[in-house]
Amino acid sequence: MSLSPHVKLYGYQFSVYSWIVRLVLVEKGVAYEWIEVDPFASDVSPDYLALNPFRRVPALRLGDFSLYETSAITRFIGDHFDGPLFRSASTFEGACVDQIISIVDQYGYWPMVRQVFSHGCFMPLSGEAADENEIRDGLKKSEVVLGAIEALAGDDGFLVGNALSRADLHLAPMVSYFTEVPAGAAMLAEHARLSRWWDSIQSRPHFVATKPDLDLLG
Numbered sequence: 666m667s668l669s670p671h672v673k674l675y676g677y678q679f680s681v682y683s684w685i686v687r688l689v690l691v692e693k694g695v696a697y698e699w700i701e702v703d704p705f706a707s708d709v710s711p712d713y714l715a716l717n718p719f720r721r722v723p724a725l726r727l728g729d730f731s732l733y734e735t736s737a738i739t740r741f742i743g744d745h746f747d748g749p750l751f752r753s754a755s756t757f758e759g760a761c762v763d764q765i766i767s768i769v770d771q772y773g774y775w776p777m778v779r780q781v782f783s784h785g786c787f788m789p790l791s792g793e794a795a796d797e798n799e800i801r802d803g804l805k806k807s808e809v810v811l812g813a814i815e816a817l818a819g820d821d822g823f824l825v826g827n828a829l830s831r832a833d834l835h836l837a838p839m840v841s842y843f844t845e846v847p848a849g850a851a852m853l854a855e856h857a858r859l860s861r862w863w864d865s866i867q868s869r870p871h872f873v874a875t876k877p878d879l880d881l882l883g
């Protein structure tokens with residue numbers, strides 16, 4: 666009997682990008698093995714750097730096949746494994762999913778996560794000195810991102826169309842971290858459609874089950 670290779674996900678427990686891939690795997694019903702890699706450590710192993718030379722997480726491995734870059738990984742999971750969820754399609758909706766993922770990656774991650782969340786939550790909890798200027802600048806840049814996605818979001822509780830897509834799961838972990846900071850939560854509340862979306866997405870059982878435990882910090 667030959668066993669098919671199983672998915673190995675290399676990620677960091679507090680990483681939003683690793684969380685996105687975990688979410689897509691569990692929503693799709695794909696079992697995986699988690700391998701913890703801290704990309705901020707000084708001693709990231711050469712074996713991991715062979716998987717991702719940019720020293721970022723996550724990376725995925727399936728037998729001899731390996732992949733990094735989160736949107737490529739989630740597209741692969743949607744298309745490779747059985748079931749209709751997250752199949753890519755060259756339709757209007759497929760393009761809108763890619764558009765939101767790209768906005769999140771290019772304009773959202775840094776201000777929402779690395780400026781507002783890191784300096785407003787992660788660093789204080791870890792006992793590191795935070796910089797208020799980073800929070801202020803991050804909030805200003807996040808406002809543009811939230812405004813753009815608010816204008817694109819649908820009314821049915823999903824960002825694109827009337828069903829869960831990779832776009833929802835790409836944004837949700839970043840909004841979760843952003844709203845850990847009171848000023849971030851207040852900013853999200855000013856966006857009616859995104860607030861409704863957030864209420865429904867954050868109560869999904871898989872979202873709750875995969876949420877990093879920030880109490881472990883510090």
Ligand SMILES: N[C@@H](CCC(=O)N[C@@H](CS)C(=O)NCC(=O)O)C(=O)O
Binds near residue numbers: 680720723733
């Ligand atoms: N473009 C990458 C970004 C991944 C990324 O930035 N991951 C963060 C953790 S959430 C990381 O590894 N950071 C390490 C660093 O900035 O040195 C992707 O889509 O996977």
